[in-house]
Amino acid sequence: KAGVTQTPRYLIKTRGQQVTLSCSPISGHRSVSWYQQTPGQGLQFLFEYFSETQRNKGNFPGRFSGRQFSNSRSEMNVSTLELGDSALYLCASSLTPTSSYNSPLHFGNGTRLTVT
């Protein structure tokens, strides 16, 4: 069974631009969560989607948004990029929403975003 696939692997953007990251979950997994990983802050929860609905959102500004499609694939968008948005963005999928049961998270290899 294929794992979680994230594209692209690397992105370089300029301040003020916007970016869209893509995530394909493990087949059969309907929940997708997004995390930001930085050396200083560690793994920070962005949001979770299940059945095309955002279930929960972390403490990030409204510039960070996402969506999920009917095939469970998810996209994350960051508008008006800032230097501090440089990070590894990780997508994780699970069978059920983390809010309903502690279903293990399976991570992709991430998208490394660099904002210059």
Place this chain on the structure above:
Amino acid sequence: GENVEQHPSTLSVQEGDSAVIKCTYSDSASNYFPWYKQELGKGPQLIIDIRSNVGEKKDQRIAVTLNKTAKHFSLHITETQPEDSAVYFCAASSGTYKYIFGTGTRLKVLA
């Protein structure tokens, strides 16, 4: 707020020795504790997990122990090998919408 403390931040061991990483959580409602291994250039990979109704779980050279009273859980790796070198993260979840991750331990296994 909810917090998971992880120690040590770096750990160097000789090949063949054991390694122990410890985590402490603050939310008494936490009932699921996974451990992840992250290699360079890759995402975190689930290596073992434990639920609050179990005190210990073992999978070959890896074991996890849980002390609910003290709110501690630990990862034990025996007979370490160079390929065990990576960053290890603990996490705690209470069935709410997110996992709380520790800050990571960089394990170096010296040949």
